[in-house]
Amino acid sequence: xxxxxxxxxxLGLLLTALASMIAGCTALGKNEVFFGKVTxxxxxxxxxxxxxxxxxxxxxxGSGNNDIRIYMALSEGLFEYDPKDxxxxxxxAERYEPNKDxxxxxxxxxxxxxxxxxxxxxxxxxxxxxxxxxSPELASRNAYLAYYIKYGQAYNSDSSFxxxxxxxxxxxxxxxAAPVGAAKESEAAANGSIPAGEDPALxxxxxxxxxxxxxxTLSGDKKEREAALAANPKLKEAVKGKxxxxxxxxxxxxxxxxxxxxRVTLSQSAPFFVKLLPHTVFRAxxxxxxxxxxxxxxxxxxxxxxxxxxxxxxKPYDKIVxxxxxxxxxxxxxxxxxxxxxxxxxxxxxxxxxxAGEIDAMANxxxxxxWLDRIRPLRDYMDAPEAGxxxxxxxxxxxxxxxxxxxxxxxxxxxxVEYAQWRKIIRPLLTFVPGEIFPGYPAPKGDEFNPEKxxxxxxxxxxxxxxxxxxxKKFPANQVEITYNPDGSNQxxxxxxxxxxxxxxxxxxxxxxxEWRSFVSARPKLEYKGIARDAWGADYMDPFTFLNLFYTGxxxxxxxxxxxxxxxxxxxxxxxxxxxxxxxxxxxxxxxxDEQPVMPLATTATNWMxxxxxxxxYPNPGSxxxxxxxxxxxxxxxxxxxxxxxxxxxxxxxxxxx
Amino acid sequence: MLNFIIRRLVVxxxxxxxxxxxxxxxxxxxxxxxxxxxxxIPPAIQENIKRKYGLDKPxxxxxxxxxxxxxxxxxxxxxxYPGQSVNQILARTLPVSATLGLTAYLLALVIGLVAGTLxxxxxxxxxxxxxxxxxxxxxxxxxxxxxxxxxxxxxxxLYWLPPxxxxxxxxxxxxxxxxxxxxIYMAYIARLTRSGMLEVLRSDYVRTARAKxxxxxxxxxxxxxxxxIMPVVSFTGPVLALLITGTVVVERIxxxxxxxxxxxxxxxxxxxxxxxxxxxxxxxxxxxxxxLVDISYAFIDPRIRY
Numbered sequence: 001x002x003x004x005x006x007x008x009x010x011l012g013l014l015l016t017a018l019a020s021m022i023a024g025c026t027a028l029g030k031n032e033v034f035f036g037k038v039t040x041x042x043x044x045x046x047x048x049x050x051x052x053x054x055x056x057x058x059x060x061x062g063s064g065n066n067d068i069r070i071y072m073a074l075s076e077g078l079f080e081y082d083p084k085d086x087x088x089x090x091x092x093a094e095r096y097e098p099n100k101d102x103x104x105x106x107x108x109x110x111x112x113x114x115x116x117x118x119x120x121x122x123x124x125x126x127x128x129x130x131x132x133x134x135s136p137e138l139a140s141r142n143a144y145l146a147y148y149i150k151y152g153q154a155y156n157s158d159s160s161f162x163x164x165x166x167x168x169x170x171x172x173x174x175x176x177a178a179p180v181g182a183a184k185e186s187e188a189a190a191n192g193s194i195p196a197g198e199d200p201a202l203x204x205x206x207x208x209x210x211x212x213x214x215x216x217t218l219s220g221d222k223k224e225r226e227a228a229l230a231a232n233p234k235l236k237e238a239v240k241g242k243x244x245x246x247x248x249x250x251x252x253x254x255x256x257x258x259x260x261x262x263r264v265t266l267s268q269s270a271p272f273f274v275k276l277l278p279h280t281v282f283r284a285x286x287x288x289x290x291x292x293x294x295x296x297x298x299x300x301x302x303x304x305x306x307x308x309x310x311x312x313x314x315k316p317y318d319k320i321v322x323x324x325x326x327x328x329x330x331x332x333x334x335x336x337x338x339x340x341x342x343x344x345x346x347x348x349x350x351x352x353x354x355x356a357g358e359i360d361a362m363a364n365x366x367x368x369x370x371w372l373d374r375i376r377p378l379r380d381y382m383d384a385p386e387a388g389x390x391x392x393x394x395x396x397x398x399x400x401x402x403x404x405x406x407x408x409x410x411x412x413x414x415x416x417v418e419y420a421q422w423r424k425i426i427r428p429l430l431t432f433v434p435g436e437i438f439p440g441y442p443a444p445k446g447d448e449f450n451p452e453k454x455x456x457x458x459x460x461x462x463x464x465x466x467x468x469x470x471x472x473k474k475f476p477a478n479q480v481e482i483t484y485n486p487d488g489s490n491q492x493x494x495x496x497x498x499x500x501x502x503x504x505x506x507x508x509x510x511x512x513x514x515e516w517r518s519f520v521s522a523r524p525k526l527e528y529k530g531i532a533r534d535a536w537g538a539d540y541m542d543p544f545t546f547l548n549l550f551y552t553g554x555x556x557x558x559x560x561x562x563x564x565x566x567x568x569x570x571x572x573x574x575x576x577x578x579x580x581x582x583x584x585x586x587x588x589x590x591x592x593x594d595e596q597p598v599m600p601l602a603t604t605a606t607n608w609m610x611x612x613x614x615x616x617x618y619p620n621p622g623s624x625x626x627x628x629x630x631x632x633x634x635x636x637x638x639x640x641x642x643x644x645x646x647x648x649x650x651x652x653x654x655x656x657x658x
Numbered sequence: 659m660l661n662f663i664i665r666r667l668v669v670x671x672x673x674x675x676x677x678x679x680x681x682x683x684x685x686x687x688x689x690x691x692x693x694x695x696x697x698x699i700p701p702a703i704q705e706n707i708k709r710k711y712g713l714d715k716p717x718x719x720x721x722x723x724x725x726x727x728x729x730x731x732x733x734x735x736x737x738x739y740p741g742q743s744v745n746q747i748l749a750r751t752l753p754v755s756a757t758l759g760l761t762a763y764l765l766a767l768v769i770g771l772v773a774g775t776l777x778x779x780x781x782x783x784x785x786x787x788x789x790x791x792x793x794x795x796x797x798x799x800x801x802x803x804x805x806x807x808x809x810x811x812x813x814x815x816l817y818w819l820p821p822x823x824x825x826x827x828x829x830x831x832x833x834x835x836x837x838x839x840x841x842i843y844m845a846y847i848a849r850l851t852r853s854g855m856l857e858v859l860r861s862d863y864v865r866t867a868r869a870k871x872x873x874x875x876x877x878x879x880x881x882x883x884x885x886x887i888m889p890v891v892s893f894t895g896p897v898l899a900l901l902i903t904g905t906v907v908v909e910r911i912x913x914x915x916x917x918x919x920x921x922x923x924x925x926x927x928x929x930x931x932x933x934x935x936x937x938x939x940x941x942x943x944x945x946x947x948x949x950l951v952d953i954s955y956a957f958i959d960p961r962i963r964y
Contacts, residue, residue, distance in 0.1 A: 036814070053923070056740050063697065139706035141699050157702035221705065295741035316742070316750065317915035318824060344822065344913040345923075348806065352821035353913075356813050517690025517928055524698050535696065555698035 037357030040613035057298035075283035114327040116310040123256035131249035142281035150253030158220030160244035171216040272542040308628040335631030361610035364623035387538035387621035393558040405461040409454040413504040426602040434603035444590035451504040472506035480530030481512040485519040560597030612639035662964040733935030738927040744935035755916035759901030766843035774851025796845030855886035895951030
């Protein structure tokens with residue numbers, strides 16, 4: 001008996017010791033203002049966790065933010081993302097001029113731009129870069145961002161022009177009214193002559209070609225071509241006896257007028273086009289190296305880079321080290337000597353490395369949900385609205401969600417404000433375009449939480465009892481599944497929605513979890529019942545990147561489209577006055593919200609940490625960082641004691657508007 | 659003996675082809691593909707990607723090409739890491755996983771054998787209870803609990819060891835992953851050794867050895883140990899093969915550039931050539947190690963002849 005209790009006491013002591021050790025670790029959190037060690041590295045070397053392993057170091061290949069953040073160190077384009085608000089700031093382009101309807105842009109490149117081998121970066125390099133982005137052989141997933149370039153989409157889809165072998169004349173889109181290829185008539189198509197008083201060097205044969213009436217383009221894929229011809233008998237007749245001329249890279253609307261002047265012609269008005277240009281798919285890539293080494297060009301042995309840094313080491317799944325590019329045009333203002341990117345996937349490992357002071361900052365969305373209560377109050381936590389939203393798609397092609405009243409009722413019976421409080425780090429969203437990040441955008445009003453009205457709408461939709469009141473038993477609840485992929489917080493979110501619809505409408509909807517790859521391939525095909533989780537992150541800093549999802553043929557998961565909506569967006573994009581344009585976009589959004597093909601939930605928020613001694617780094621709407629502005633501050637009095645100031649200084653505003 | 663080895667080697671080849679074919683079929687059955695992501699991409703771009711990687715060809719062409727590659731010993735190019743060949747990836751990641759796995763196994767072997775032997779020789783003593791108690795703890799504690807616990811204590815509280823990443827062998831960075839990985843095997847080996855030894859200790863030939871006047875040390879080393887470690891040897895084959903080819907959980911917790919991490923991501927990414935390459939490679943290793951184990955029986959156990 002006494003022996004047994006002695007053993008028990010010893011065991012108890014051991015367990016207590018272990019427990020207090022673990023508790024000790026967490027108790028560190030009591031009075032801390034920063035998470036873990038705050039000792040800056042001695043040199044200007046930044047250590048950063050970039051997320052999953054990069055797909056490739058070719059800045060036109062990878063499409064995830066984990067890739068893009070690394071590309072931003074190694075490559076530079078005509079424009080760079082402003083570190084604070086991600087608006088386009090001049091980089092290799094010093095200035096630009098749009099034409100009068102924003103369907104053509106002339107970019108003037110700085111003369112001192114250099115590759116990392118000291119050769120000049122020219123307009124020809126950009127023409128090559130833009131053509132490569134669209135080439136079907138490269139098969140870049142980001143190619144769609146360049147579809148606005150004239151014949152860009154057709155070239156990327158491997159399409160052909162149609163020519164009469166006798167006369168050498170090409171078939172023109174305007175003669176075949178039905179939508180065939182780039183049938184949208186450009187406003188400026190009238191003629192390619194340059195207005196009097198302008199530089200006559202700009203008047204080139206290619207420019208005239210760009211301003212000829214749009215040619216018919218037909219898909220290179222036989223099946224698609226036949227479908228297009230079947231849909232347009234007049235065209236089918238006209239094509240007989242004609243030859244197909246495949247669209248060449250040189251046919252797309254990109255022209256190097258001289259070494260430092262680049263002209264880009266679009267197939268439509270796109271006032272937002274410049275906002276697209278900081279994207280890494282548009283950043284200069286070196287033709288010579290790519291042609292010599294093919295897929296293996298972006299490796300430490302061969303790579304030549306256009307950015308502020310050049311590649312030093314790449315050990316996949318281990319680290320990527322980039323070092324200062326001495327030939328970079330603005331090298332004098334680059335602060336960091338090296339950046340070390342660690343591809344670490346596991347969020348808890350990232351947090352451990354950060355706490356132990358092994359890294360100085362981390363990629364976005366790394367702090368696990370269960371840690372937020374403890375981490376959020378700390379001064380090195382970065383919490384700002386993001387250019388992204390969370391929503392659920394309604395399957396508008398199948399009952400009961402093909403009924404607008406039902407969709408509206410479902411949307412109204414979720415309290416977005418309460419939802420945001422429950423989620424902690426997001427902002428409630430009643431509209432589709434995320435709030436706070438597009439200054440000056442007059443966001444429309446979405447429907448507020450109103451469960452009573454929701455029930456009335458459902459009754460109106462026909463799900464009612466004899467008294468005309470909503471009767472949950474009449475609703476085909478088995479035709480609606482809350483469909484999602486159970487990654488991250490998606491599972492609890494789906495359960496939350498399930499509980500709220502039960503509570504507010506009396507409907508018990510089943511949950512359906514799908515593995516991520518299966519889910520993302522089923523959703524665009526509308527292979528789900530009723531409701532499916534969805535989200536979108538901005539491709540560029542303009543509300544159109546969100547609204548464009550619902551343009552007919554857009555890549556949305558709800559199956560909704562409307563010619564009226566398309567026309568409203570087109571009208572907005574033809575409008576040059578930015579204030580009026582935003583008004584028109586907001587009107588289109590109001591129309592969209594009234595149709596309610598989706599249920600908006602939230603504007604997402606940044607969720608990452610940086611040590612206080614890391615300066616020049618901001619939780620901008622994409623948490624995409626222009627690395628050249630970042631530095632390690634050794635003077636403790638200048639550290640960021642909380643979120644860095646996101647307001648632009650006057651000098652910065654001036655620089656951005658140059 | 660030679661006959662036996664040749665017969666077994668001949669079987670390996672068709673076995674690998676069967677495993678590969680089954681894997682290939684399973685990848686086809688899994689919904690989704692390597693290029694679909696959260697951001698939907700236009701159909702034209704999907705077509706470009708399919709054409710680029712030959713996925714627009716009929717299934718038998720794709721299967722034939724894959725099999726042709728394997729027979730030539732070239733597993734093709736990864737889909738999720740364009741420009742990197744599967745062979746390159748294997749060559750780069752295998753040393754990391756193998757170093758980690760072998761070190762962990764050696765540690766487990768040394769400590770497990772010693773603890774198991776001592777426990778068997780002093781059966782029902784405090785030493786026996788203590789080592790078997792620890793072994794029980796080692797078996798019950800999964801490495802995704804042990805790893806973070808060790809990190810919490812040694813990296814985040816005491817700041818002695820780095821919490822993650824690979825800095826080569828030898829370095830301080832491998833201490834925690836090796837311990838995390840070896841704990842469960844250490845425990846198994848200790849228990850296997852103990853039970854194996856206990857059985858042998860009671861056997862007739864040990865009694866004979868004692869009776870003919872051998873010293874206790876000689877009895878243990880020459881007779882008991884040889885028979886006692888047989889279960890450990892059988893255990894070693896498949897376990898060593900798995901350890902060398904990567905252990906997903908530990909590689910992920912400690913962010914190590916090993917094969918396990920690639921294998922997991924290749925599956926999530928539906929990266930067919932990479933999955934097939936790794937599966938084929940792991941099957942070869944497992945089959946070869948099992949063969950080696952079978953061969954080693956002949957040397958350890960005088961009763962076994964091929």
